[in-house]
Amino acid sequence: MAARAEVVRERPPRGQERVSATGNYAAAYAARDADVDVVAVYPITPQVQIAEKLAEMIANGELDAEMIHVESEHSAMSAVIAAAATGARAFTATSSQGLELMHEMLWIAAGLRQPVVMAVATRALSAPINIWNDYTDVMSARDTGWIIIFSENVQEVYDNVVQAFRIAEHPDVLLPVMVALDGYILSHTVEPMYRIPQDEVLSYAPKRPRGYRPVLDPDRPVTMGVLAAPNWYYEIKRQQAEALRESKKVVREAGREFGKRFGRYYDLLEPFMLDDAEYVMVSMGATASLVKAAVKRLRREGVKVGAVKVRVYRPFPADELAEMLQHAKAVGVLDRAIAFGGPTEGPLFADVAVSLATRGVHVPMVSFVHGLGGRDIFVRDVVEMFRILADYARKGRSATTTIFFGVRE
Amino acid sequence: MEQLRYSRVPELRGWRDVPIAGIVPWPGSTAENRMHAWRTFRPVIDPEKCVRCRLCWVYCPDGAIVELDKPYTTRSGRTYKVTYEVNYDYCKGCGICANECPVKAIRMVPEVR
Numbered sequence: 001m002a003a004r005a006e007v008v009r010e011r012p013p014r015g016q017e018r019v020s021a022t023g024n025y026a027a028a029y030a031a032r033d034a035d036v037d038v039v040a041v042y043p044i045t046p047q048v049q050i051a052e053k054l055a056e057m058i059a060n061g062e063l064d065a066e067m068i069h070v071e072s073e074h075s076a077m078s079a080v081i082a083a084a085a086t087g088a089r090a091f092t093a094t095s096s097q098g099l100e101l102m103h104e105m106l107w108i109a110a111g112l113r114q115p116v117v118m119a120v121a122t123r124a125l126s127a128p129i130n131i132w133n134d135y136t137d138v139m140s141a142r143d144t145g146w147i148i149i150f151s152e153n154v155q156e157v158y159d160n161v162v163q164a165f166r167i168a169e170h171p172d173v174l175l176p177v178m179v180a181l182d183g184y185i186l187s188h189t190v191e192p193m194y195r196i197p198q199d200e201v202l203s204y205a206p207k208r209p210r211g212y213r214p215v216l217d218p219d220r221p222v223t224m225g226v227l228a229a230p231n232w233y234y235e236i237k238r239q240q241a242e243a244l245r246e247s248k249k250v251v252r253e254a255g256r257e258f259g260k261r262f263g264r265y266y267d268l269l270e271p272f273m274l275d276d277a278e279y280v281m282v283s284m285g286a287t288a289s290l291v292k293a294a295v296k297r298l299r300r301e302g303v304k305v306g307a308v309k310v311r312v313y314r315p316f317p318a319d320e321l322a323e324m325l326q327h328a329k330a331v332g333v334l335d336r337a338i339a340f341g342g343p344t345e346g347p348l349f350a351d352v353a354v355s356l357a358t359r360g361v362h363v364p365m366v367s368f369v370h371g372l373g374g375r376d377i378f379v380r381d382v383v384e385m386f387r388i389l390a391d392y393a394r395k396g397r398s399a400t401t402t403i404f405f406g407v408r409e
Numbered sequence: 410m411e412q413l414r415y416s417r418v419p420e421l422r423g424w425r426d427v428p429i430a431g432i433v434p435w436p437g438s439t440a441e442n443r444m445h446a447w448r449t450f451r452p453v454i455d456p457e458k459c460v461r462c463r464l465c466w467v468y469c470p471d472g473a474i475v476e477l478d479k480p481y482t483t484r485s486g487r488t489y490k491v492t493y494e495v496n497y498d499y500c501k502g503c504g505i506c507a508n509e510c511p512v513k514a515i516r517m518v519p520e521v522r
Contacts, residue, residue, distance in 0.1 A: 113430040174429065214432045223433035231421055236431045238424035 013263040016194035023157045023186030024049035026193055027093060027119040027179065030161030032063045033201040036091040036117075038083035040068040040076040044098040045131045046183040047121040051093065073098035077105035077116075084114035085224055087215035089165065089207060092116065095183060096123035096137045103141065109176040110145030111240065112224055115168035115213075116176040118146075119161060121187040122285065124373040132374020133183040135285065135337040138313075139347045145240060147177040147247055148314040150285040152270075154191035157181045159264055162196065163254045166205035170254075173247045174213055175240075180313075182286040184374065196262055204261055248315050268317035270309040271324055273299060277306025278329040279389045282321075282352050284310045287336050287377065294382035305386050310348065318355035325356060330364040330393035332385055335402075336371045345369055345402040364389075365398040370405040381406055444471070448502030450517035454493050456481050458514035461489050465506035465515060473500040 021029060028050050031039070039058070041051035057063040066083075070076045073094050080090035094102060099120060109116050122138055124130040138148060147167060151157040157179065164177035181187055196204075214222050228236055252268060259265030272292050274280065283291045288309035298305045308324055310317070325331055333353075335346035342350060349367035356363070368385050371377040385405060392399055428434065454465070466474040479492040495506075507515040 111430060214429065214434060221436045223436070223438065224430070226431045226433055228431050232427065232431060235422070235424040235427045239427055239429070242424075 013194055015200065016196055016262065018192055019195050020190050021154055021158075021193050022049060022188050022190050023151070023154045023181040024119075024121065024188065025053050026154045026158040027161050027181065028053035028057070029195055030158045030201075031091040031117070031119075032057050033196060033198045034089065034091075034162060034165045034205055035198065035202060035207070036063070036065050037088035038066045038068065038080060038090040039092065040070050040079035040083070040090070041093050042070050042073045042076045042098060044073070044095045046123060046133075046187045047093045047095040047098070047119070049187070050119055050121075054091075073101040074105060077102040077109065077118075080116045080118075081105060081109050081112065081114050084109075084116050085112065085216050087210050087213075087217075089169070090114075090116050091118070093119040093121070095121040096125055096131075099137045099141055100125065103144070106141055106144040106146060106176075108225075110244075111237075113174040113213075113240070113243070114176060115165075115174055117161065117164045117168055118176065118178050119157070120178055120180045121183045122180050123183040130373040131183070133185050133336070134372045134374070135180070135335075136372070138178070138180050139337040139339065141178070142314055142347070145175065145244055146314060147173075147175055147244065147251065147312070148180065149177065149251075149312050150180045150310065151182075151186060152286055152288050152309060152311075154186060154189065155193040155264070156266075157186060158193055158195065159258060159262075159266065162201055162205060163251075163258055163266065166254045166257075167247065167251055169205070169208060169213075170247075170250045171208075171212060173243065173250050175244060175247060180285060185286045194262075200261065204258065244315050248312070248317065251312055251315075266311065268310075268312040269320055269324060270311055272307040272309065274306040274308065274324060276304055278304045279332070279386055279393060280306045280308060280325055280328045280330070281332045281334055281382065281385065281389070282308045282310060282325075282348065283334040283336075284313060284348060285336070287334060287371065290377055290379060291334060291382050293379045294386065297379060298383060298386055303386070303390075313348075313351075316351050316355065318351075319359065321352065321355050322359035322361050325363070326361050328363055330366070330389045331356070332366045332368055332389040334368045334370060334382070334385065336369075336377075338369055338372060344400075345404075349402070364392045364396060366392050367399060367402040368405050369402050375406055377406065443498045444501045445497055445499075448500065448520050450502045450504060451497065451520055452495050452500065452502070452504065452506050452515045453518050454495065455514045455516070456492055457483050458512050459493060460512050460514070461491060461493070462511060463493075464509050464511065465493060468505050468509045469500075470503065470505065471499050471501060473497075474506060
């Protein structure tokens, strides 16, 4: 079989500089181009380069920001919440155990409605200790009230962090945003990417005038972090739930506007060869590009398969997903995480299943878990998953238990 | 800041109208929270027995004992220049005043609603 060389000649977007960067550098570049005021990062593998690069840029005078040296991730998150509360643009980054140590403060960032932006290099959780990629850390933070965006490649890491500032600080949103990048697979892989000039980033994600949101200011004192008795707490939380759900509009608008200005369009979901697809695989992050490769391979064999990438995981685009999948014959969900003791062990599967069931889309569904703790997923694995999916479609029923793929029996 | 401008009357509002993150946009708002509903017993000061030592005023953790420039003459003929009363808006009924009173002039009376 002759090798198919696909030469893609990309015209560099106007004014954008083509650079080579790891996912970690891309996140740091984006924070720098967004001109962050305060950075507080505690280093943890595989996110360390973000802290290093930002510290380097501050030391070189490329970035005028305060770097707060903290003693833990709990303090890092506390520091950026406080910085944001004074009106500063604040950025942090973490991974795995660090995200777990932050957990308490994640709730407070969202509850206090502080527009903090954080990059998370996804990594497995201990025990046993493992520093490689899976999404279990982010899944553990999914209910904290943050907007969570997954990146598929290094370019997306940069673009998502830039968009995160615009989304988080929007007056209708005022919520923290987490940008996930696959540990090692993106965090340490060098890829070419386009960097947007800083003035254009700042015109896209402008620093708003002080006072457009309540901030700590000695001249206009406010109380933040109040005690809310049973007669107030419920209403405040209900409002927060609404803010997160409604942030979908702002996230979509930010993706469209980004495309208009910089040539790369983003939405909540990304369909791939979905038009006449019978069997569809849903996935997130860098894993999604692997699924796309499998879809391409099967399409060449004439099998009608397609894929959906969930880019924005929280708020979950349930309506949009149900609409996209309404004509599918069977839906598989590839989780790179494990939710112990759930009705199925795939956390993304649970979200997809509820979205479809509550919106009247009844198709056979299969939950796949693969790639825990950095276990490689191959295109042939995903091809095999599609075969299993087709089996269930023929039987006309869903799998009641999660299929653990790629594990030694 | 427009959204923060709401009435100072602490009325219970629907979820759409509560201030974002429960942020209180003016200082000293604790004074607006009345604590009377916390009480199961209310302190009642007997001006006859009271010797105006001011210990209740000193010990009250909520500043709910008030010293009034109101002269009072007891049945035994003694005249005091001041009278002590309880601000029942803020008294939580903790009973510290009654416990500290050296002449047992403060009684804790059950709140009956």
